[in-house]
Amino acid sequence: MTTKLHKDIVRYVEHNLYHYHEYIREIQRLRNDILYGVKLTTDENVGGGRSNLPSSPTERRTIELLTHRRLETLERVTHAIKTVYEALPDEKRKLIKLKYWTKPQRYTWDGIAEQLCVTRITCLRWRNEIVYAIAELLGETDA
Template identity: 35%
Template sequence: MAINQKTLKRATFKHIEAELICYHETKKEIKRLRESIIYDTELNDNVGMGKNSYRIPSRPTEQIATRLIATKIIRNLVEISDAIESIYSCLDENQKKLIKMRYWSGRNRVSWKMIDLELNLGEWTVYRYQQLIIEAIAERIGWR
C-alpha cells in the first residue's frame, strides 16, 4: 500500500470516508445500472416502424457494450469501488477489522474507543491506520 506524501484536503478525506460507508450500496448501484442498460427495451423496440422507415442497424451486443463503457456514472462508481477493493485486499487483519467495524457495520457505527479495545491497539495506531487507508484509496483514485 503506497503512502501519499501530501496530506489530503479535509473534504476529500470525508468524501472517501462516505464512499467507504456506502461501498456495499455502490456495488448494488453498479449492478442495477448495468442491468438497466443491458435489459433496456428501447434497444430492441421496433414497434411502429414501417418497412421503409429509418432504423439503426441491429447490433445489440455492440450497442450494449458501447453504452456500458460510455456510461460515466458507472465508470466513476466502478473506479471508486475498485480502489476500495484493491486497497482492502492489501490490508492486514486488524486494518480489515477497522474498516468493517467503523465503516461497514451499518447504522451501529462503532466508536473509535471500541475499535481500540477490540483490536487491542493504541488510539494513535488506529488513527494512523485510518489515515493510511484513506490516503491509499485517494491515491488509487487519483484524488488529492
C-alpha cells in the first residue's frame, strides 16, 4: 500500500517520465561533450597559485564526468525510472508507454483504460503506485 505523495512530487516524477527519452539523449550528449569536446572547465584562478585539477586531460575528463551535476541528476532519475519500469508487469508498462511515452498524446485516462481493458480508477491506482515507486528510489518520499 502506498502513501499519498505531495502533488509537487507527483508532478516532478511525472515530468521526468514524460521526458525520460530526452534525458537519455541528453546524458549521451553530455558524456560526449565531456569526453570529446574541446572545451573543458578551465580554472579562472589567474595568478593565484596552482589549479586543483590534474594536468592530464584524461584525468580532468574523468573528474568532470564524475562531478558534473546535471549529468549525475539525469543519470539518477533515468536509473530510477528504468529500474521501476523493468520490474513492472506488461500491462503497467503499456500504461507508461501510452500515457508518458506516446507523442503526441492520443489518449485520456479513459482511453488508456479502454486500451488496457481495465477501469479508469485502476489506471490511476497503477499510476500512483508507479509514481510512488520512482519517488521512493529518488528519495522523495517521507518514509
